[in-house]
Amino acid sequence: STPSERDERRVFSLLLPPPNVTGRLHMGHMLNQTQMDIVVRWHRMRGFITLWLPGTDHAGIATQMMVERQLSSEGKKREQLGREAFIERVWEWKRHYGGAILDQMKRLGASVDWEREYFTMDENLSRAVREVFVRLYEDGLIYRGKYIVNWCPRCGSAISDLEVKHEDVAGKLYEIRYPVVGSEEFITVATTRPETMLGDTAVAVNEKDERYTHLHGKKVRVPLVNREIPIITDELAQPEFGTGAVKVTPAHDPNDFEAGLRHNLAQIDLMDDHARMNENAGAYAGLDRFEARLRVLHDLREQGFLVAEKDYTVSIGKCDRCNSIVEPRLSMQWFIKIAPLAKRAIEVVEKGYIRFTPENYQQIYLNWMNNIRDWCISRQLWWGHRIPAWRCTDCNETIVARETPVSCTKCKSSRLEQEPDVLDTWFSSGLLPFTSLGWPDATRDLDVFYPTSLLITGFDILFFWVARMIMLGCWFMSPPHRPVRAGEKQLEGDEVLRQSVPFREVYIHALVRDADRQKMSKTKGNVLDPIEVIGKYGTDATRFTLAAMSSPGTDIAFNPSRTDGYRAFANKIWNAARFMFMNVDRLGAGIRPSSAKSGAGVDSFAAQTLEDRWILSRFNRVAGDVDNALTAYRFDDAARAIYDFFWGEFCDWYIELIKPRMILEDDTKGGAATREDGVLACRNLVSLFEASLRLLHPVMPFITEEIWHALYDGKPPLASIALASYPQTSEKQINLDAETEMAILQDLIASVRNIRAELKVEHKQRVPIQIFAQDPAIQNLIEQNRGAVERLANVEAIACSEISLSKLPGARHTARFDVHVIYEQKIDVAAERARLTKQLEQFGKEISNGERQLSNEQFLAKAPANVAEGIRKRLLELHSLREKAQLQLDELVTAVR
RNA sequence: GGGCGCUUAACUCAGCGGUAGAGUGCCACCUUCACACGGUGGAAGUCGUAGGUUCAAAUCCUACAGCGCCCACCA
Numbered sequence: 011s012t013p014s015e016r017d018e019r020r021v022f023s024l025l026l027p028p029p030n031v032t033g034r035l036h037m038g039h040m041l042n043q044t045q046m047d048i049v050v051r052w053h054r055m056r057g058f059i060t061l062w063l064p065g066t067d068h069a070g071i072a073t074q075m076m077v078e079r080q081l082s083s084e085g086k087k088r089e090q091l092g093r094e095a096f097i098e099r100v101w102e103w104k105r106h107y108g109g110a111i112l113d114q115m116k117r118l119g120a121s122v123d124w125e126r127e128y129f130t131m132d133e134n135l136s137r138a139v140r141e142v143f144v145r146l147y148e149d150g151l152i153y154r155g156k157y158i159v160n161w162c163p164r165c166g167s168a169i170s171d172l173e174v175k176h177e178d179v180a181g182k183l184y185e186i187r188y189p190v191v192g193s194e195e196f197i198t199v200a201t202t203r204p205e206t207m208l209g210d211t212a213v214a215v216n217e218k219d220e221r222y223t224h225l226h227g228k229k230v231r232v233p234l235v236n237r238e239i240p241i242i243t244d245e246l247a248q249p250e251f252g253t254g255a256v257k258v259t260p261a262h263d264p265n266d267f268e269a270g271l272r273h274n275l276a277q278i279d280l281m282d283d284h285a286r287m288n289e290n291a292g293a294y295a296g297l298d299r300f301e302a303r304l305r306v307l308h309d310l311r312e313q314g315f316l317v318a319e320k321d322y323t324v325s326i327g328k329c330d331r332c333n334s335i336v337e338p339r340l341s342m343q344w345f346i347k348i349a350p351l352a353k354r355a356i357e358v359v360e361k362g363y364i365r366f367t368p369e370n371y372q373q374i375y376l377n378w379m380n381n382i383r384d385w386c387i388s389r390q391l392w393w394g395h396r397i398p399a400w401r402c403t404d405c406n407e408t409i410v411a412r413e414t415p416v417s418c419t420k421c422k423s424s425r426l427e428q429e430p431d432v433l434d435t436w437f438s439s440g441l442l443p444f445t446s447l448g449w450p451d452a453t454r455d456l457d458v459f460y461p462t463s464l465l466i467t468g469f470d471i472l473f474f475w476v477a478r479m480i481m482l483g484c485w486f487m488s489p490p491h492r493p494v495r496a497g498e499k500q501l502e503g504d505e506v507l508r509q510s511v512p513f514r515e516v517y518i519h520a521l522v523r524d525a526d527r528q529k530m531s532k533t534k535g536n537v538l539d540p541i542e543v544i545g546k547y548g549t550d551a552t553r554f555t556l557a558a559m560s561s562p563g564t565d566i567a568f569n570p571s572r573t574d575g576y577r578a579f580a581n582k583i584w585n586a587a588r589f590m591f592m593n594v595d596r597l598g599a600g601i602r603p604s605s606a607k608s609g610a611g612v613d614s615f616a617a618q619t620l621e622d623r624w625i626l627s628r629f630n631r632v633a634g635d636v637d638n639a640l641t642a643y644r645f646d647d648a649a650r651a652i653y654d655f656f657w658g659e660f661c662d663w664y665i666e667l668i669k670p671r672m673i674l675e676d677d678t679k680g681g682a683a684t685r686e687d688g689v690l691a692c693r694n695l696v697s698l699f700e701a702s703l704r705l706l707h708p709v710m711p712f713i714t715e716e717i718w719h720a721l722y723d724g725k726p727p728l729a730s731i732a733l734a735s736y737p738q739t740s741e742k743q744i745n746l747d748a749e750t751e752m753a754i755l756q757d758l759i760a761s762v763r764n765i766r767a768e769l770k771v772e773h774k775q776r777v778p779i780q781i782f783a784q785d786p787a788i789q790n791l792i793e794q795n796r797g798a799v800e801r802l803a804n805v806e807a808i809a810c811s812e813i814s815l816s817k818l819p820g821a822r823h824t825a826r827f828d829v830h831v832i833y834e835q836k837i838d839v840a841a842e843r844a845r846l847t848k849q850l851e852q853f854g855k856e857i858s859n860g861e862r863q864l865s866n867e868q869f870l871a872k873a874p875a876n877v878a879e880g881i882r883k884r885l886l887e888l889h890s891l892r893e894k895a896q897l898q899l900d901e902l903v904t905a906v907r
Numbered sequence: 908g909g910g911c912g913c914u915u916a917a918c919u920c921a922g923c924g925g926u927a928g929a930g931u932g933c934c935a936c937c938u939u940c941a942c943a944c945g946g947u948g949g950a951a952g953u954c955g956u957a958g959g960u961u962c963a964a965a966u967c968c969u970a971c972a973g974c975g976c977c978c979a980c981c982a
Contacts, residue, residue, distance in 0.1 A: 158980090176979085183982080200982055214982095248981070256982050264980045325979090338980080370911070377910075378978075469977080525919080527975085558930085561921065563912070565975090569919055575930055578944040589941030646921070650929075665941080760948090767948040773937050804939095856926065863925095869962035877925055877963090884926075 022053040023061040023459035024513070025443055026122055027467045027475070028130065030069035031104055032076045035114040037522040037530065037556075037568060038468060040540040043120045044553045045519055045560060045645055046466045050121055051708035052640050055736035061459050062121065063446055065128035066108065070394040070435040071165055071331045077103050077393075093392050100393050104129075114541055119549055119711045121732060128446055130438045131395070138445035139438050140398045140412050142482070145491060147410045151347045152387075154399075154408070158267040159386050161339035162329040163285035163299075167390035168343050170434060171383065172473055174327040174336050181324035185253065185317040186310055188213060188230040191238055197222070197230055198317055200252035202324045203262070204310065205303040208235055208291050209278035212258040214269060217243040219254050233315040234306065235292055242273050261340040277340055283390075285337050299337065344388035344397060344431065351481035352382045354507065358484055363508045367517045367643050368562045371472065378473055385478075387434045394432030401427050440478030443512035444487055452493035460487065465513040468521065476516060483512030517643050520560065525569040538568060546570075550710035551577040557709050558653070560645040579653060580713055583706075586661050587717045590699055593672050593692045597685070601692050603700055608727045610735035612743065615697040620755075620795060621667040622694055623748035628659050629698060633705055634739035640708075652706050660702065663756065667798055668695060696721065705737045751791055754826055755798065761822040762803035765831045768841070769820060776806035782815045783827040792827070816894035817901045823894045825887040839902060846899045853892040860885045 024046065029039060046062065054060045077100050078088055088096045112127070128135060146152045159168040184204045187196035197213055210232050215222040222241075229238045246269045247256045260270025261277040270277060280291045285299045294302045310316040327336040356379050358364050359372060366372040388397060400409045402418035403425040409415050417424045438445075443462055447455040461483075467476060485491065487510040489500050501509055523529055524536045531537065544552045547570070554576040559566045594601050603614070612630075617623045632655040639647035671691035700721055707714040711732065718731040728734055762779060771777055783789040789810060792799065796808055815821045815828035820842060822829050860881045863869045870878060 171980095202982070246982080252982065258982095263982080265982075266980095268980090374911075374977075381978085473978095521976090527919095559920075564920080565913090567919060569931085571931055572919065574944080578942095581944045582942065585942035585945085587941080592941070650921080654929085661942085662946090669940095763947060764949090767936070770936080773947085774939075859926080863962070866962055872962050873925080880925085 020058055021061075021458060021463070022050070022058040023462045024050070024063070024464045024466070025446065025462055026062060026064045026120075027465075027471070028065045028067040028128075028439060028442070029111045030072050031066045031108040031111075031129070032069055032072045033066075033111045035111055035118075035540050037538050037540055037543075039111075039115075040118055040552070041519055041522050041556045041560070041566065042466055042468065043115060043118050044556045045517070045643075047118070047120050047553075047711070048557060048645060048648075048708040049464065049466070049640065049643075051711065051732055052736060054121070054732060055704065055707070055734060057735070059458070061126075061455075062123055063126055063128070064112065064115070064120075064122040064124065065130065065442075065446065066112065067435060067439055068104075068129065068131045068394065070389060070391050070432065071167070071169075073100060073104070074391050074393040075165075075332065088392065096392055117541065117544065117549065119553065121711070130435075130442070134448075135438065135442075135445050136395055138441060138449055139395045139433065141450050142441055142445075142486060143398055143433070143437075144410055144412050145486070146346060151350065152344060152410075153347060154342065154344050156340060156342050157345070157386075158262075158264045158338050158340055159343050160327060161285075161337045161341065162332065162334050163281075163283070163337060164332045164334035165329060165391070166283045168339075168341060168386055168388060169329060169331075169336070170386050170436075173330040175330055176325045176327055178323050178325050181322055181326075183252070183320045183322035183324075184307065184310075185320070186233065186257075186315050187317050188232060188257075188315075190225060190241075191229040191231055193228070195225070197225060197241065197255050198253045199255045199257040201257055202322060203303070205287075205294070205299060205306045206259040206262045206280065207232060207257055207306065208287075208294060208302075209259045209261050209280045210237075210239055210257045211260060211270065211275040211278060212239050212242045212273060213255055214242050214244040214247040214258050215255050216245070216247040216249050219247070219249040221249075221254060233313060234309055240273075242269075242275075244269050244272065263338055267340065279340050281337065281339065343386050344399075344429075346385045346387055348382050348384050348481070351485050352379050354484040354488070354510075355379055355477065355481040358480065358507050358511050361504075361507065363511050364480065364513065365515045367515065370563075371469065371516070371518050374469075375472065375477065379477060382477075385434075387437050388429075388431040389434055390430070391432050394435060395438055397429040397431050397433060399429040401429065403427055436474050436478055439475055440482045441486070443479055443483050449486065450491075450493055452495040452498075454495075456493065457495055457498075461509060461511045462513045464515045464517065466517045466519060469518050470521075472518065479512045484510045487512075520563075521565045522556075523565050523567050525567055525571075527565070527567045538570075543570065543573065547573045547577045548580055548712075550713050551580050553711075554579065554649055554653075554709055557645040558649040562643070576653075579657065580710065582657055582661060583710075583713055583717070586656075586665065587699070587720070589665060590692075590695055591720065593688075594696065597672075597689050597692050601689060601696060602723055603696060603721060604727070608734045610738050611740050612697055612701040612737070615694050616690060617694075618690065619667075620748060620751055621664055621798070623745045624752040625660065625664045625698060626743045627745040627748050628655060629701060629705075629737070630739045630741075630743045633737040636705060637739070645709075649709055652702075652709065656702060656706070660698070663752075664698075665695070666802060670797065670801060701737050704731060704734050707731050707734075708736075754788060754791060755795055757824055758792065758827060758829060759799060759803045761824065761829050762799075762805060762831060765820060765822055765829070766804070768838070768845075769831060769833050771831070771833055773804075776800075776804050778807040778809065778832045779803075779805050780809045780811050780815060780818075780830045780832060781827055782811040782813065782829075785826065788826050814894070816897045819898060819902050821898065823891055825891070828894070843899065843902055846895050846902070849895050850892060850899065853888050853895065857885060857888050857892065860888070 026046065027042065050060055050062045081088060091099065143152065160171065160174045162169050181202055183200050183202055185198050185200050186204065186207060187198045189196055199213060201207065213230050225241050226243060228241050230241060231238050246265055247254060258266045258269050258275060260267045260275050261279040278290050280287055281299060282288045287294045287297045287299065287302045289295050291302065294305060297305060307316065328334065329336055356376060359376060366375065398411060400415055402421060402423050404423035405418060405421040407418050407420040409419050409426065415426060418426060444456065444460060447453060447460055449456055465476065484507065488506055492510065494500055524538065528534060528536055551573050555573040558576065612626060615626060617626050632651050635651040636648045639651060668691045672688050703714040703718050715731050719726055781792060783792065799805060799808060815830045816823065818830045820831065863881060
């Protein structure tokens, strides 16, 4: 009961996952945006107030790399330019090339709110970033410290755990022996990174490992550097592994670092920012780390310290961005103490305030969140949000502030230096759901659109982005950080958490692969450019393909041949429209829909004939199916439902059926058609077509827009079909009888066509047929729709038989009627016999299955009544069908004799 | 080392407890006045393997095989 302007049922908001400014559009973007656009258009048409917020991400490392590369082609380095000039250069780059991806997006038809486009380094967003940083600091959730982080020597920066990709490679496990001081003994340790021995400050053994009990408290001498270090007992050493003794290098390994803290060991940092050995490496100073490794091994070997080299699979970490081998390195960094944030982020998901689709991502998310570690947010880059922290060069005090401070808060000195580091890019993007809506101010946008309704994104950024948004959103949109509008009360109880989430639902989309299911990658050269694809097949066809292939849980193997099929669909729509316009023009005024209104259903449709009642019923049913599909994010079901309806029912049957009612100028066979009836039929056609366009619009925005405007002769009731109402199912227009009756006629027509094909009747030749139907209602139905049957099955006369036609060779039987084509041509006896034999076999199999079930007491006792009833009914049909087929076969054999 | 997903017609995929589906491709016929990016008809699958649960299994369970993904600080 807050005085919120928001009525959640009428608001639909979502954030476009901001592409990197450096990005180029790929199929993944297109899939993502197609799905979002479908959902957005669908909601907008259903009357929701929609907000789809676009923007781009400054993408720290990626962008910096891009500009560095540009500089290097000019023979320059960023250090030569200096920080300020370099940043200016990046902005310049951004102004030039930064918008490319959004321009590409426009061609996909994405109906985002372009006028609200943001960039993550815009002034207002940057201000919010500083605000968040300061508040986290004030909440005691940000700390600075010297810890082991993943260090990328190429980027010259720390990166987070998530930004390290692990790769298994064949390597070696080296065993090195360290002489025990004051004894002839050696202790042998194993390592995959021998160069780090230069920084060893202990050797650890397990306390319970009796092999080493006698060495407890002794010292060893590190070969090559001749430093004496203690033998310590620590859990770190596991007796089963290697020799059971492990070297401890606190400055270059996270486990060793922890052990070092436990035993108060010195930390010897061996490398510089670019992973070259520093002065601590003694004789090896100046060497690259891998060169140093070779030299160390060589020297160890020569001096007899290297005892063994064993083949070993090592997992090496590589920088996600530049693929350099990451070095665990001790350095001063900023971290977020993540546990309190993670706790809330877990709670909101467990309580169902955020729902994942497909559901299994919920567990994946929770597993990750439950094992989360502190997040290193500082990056030693120049491009990004600079950390709002200053150090007093006089008293060394750290000042964290929203605005640049003028003097030290402690000693009043004015000699302050700002922290050179910038923030991890994901820090700012993790804030977007609320900062893009105006946080920390209590804006109307924030009130109306937060929490956003939905997030559609790929699983690859589930942890990078989705998880961070949840943690930060829940923190900063809860009291005391949630801004309160004047007169508004803070939320209470469960509402606090429920309203703090950045989005209510997360839909995780599939990965788009190439036709051979290979991941698309630049190195493989199999990347499909969406712009090229839409150039070839059209945007609508490409969108339709992606929608139709969006089934949950599976990656999409994007095969252009499929798009080819949907281009044909687009073409089909054009041609159906052409047919419609042709008739509209011929029949004249009063047929186009009123430019004064646009309804929510199939409004000015006067169902007169069976096909009218049928198509109206089908349309309403399909509209319901599409609604259900979209509600469940089943883009594939929605696309399929529309496709099948439009092509398979509307074009193949309805249009064919109403053709005789249309008056065509050169129609001499039309006969019974009157002008008035033609107008009526055409109005219905127009009305249904108009509704179909609205049904189809979210998936195929361009073609539907164009035809829709033409339909209103350029004077539509609304500026765009996108603003018209989405078709809603009207129960009144669903007509089961019409559907059943139509199915019988379709069955009859298909049977005749089938017989004609078997008998090889000339296409143009109209033939007489005989029909037998036991049920007078069916006989009546056929009688009343004689014209349709004659037309669509190319029949010239229909005779109704009083007796079953079972014995006639070539006749077809269904449960409701027998039909026979009268044609002098000899039937292909062999083919007919094969067909009947096969049919008999199938009938027989099905009958014995059914009978077995019905004679099974267990089945009768346990199966639901309707299932048993269904089988009984089917068995009756089958017996009759089998009998007829058998008679026919007998007749055939007799005839041949 | 943990966790997850996939295996259905030649290809790409739906179906996930009650008689095997679609698109493309294939075969045959047809340029009929919306459409050959079309129409009509047709062929094509013991639903990865082996067990189990059930009256009933492509559908649920177990194991196995193959393919793929994610997470993980064991030298």
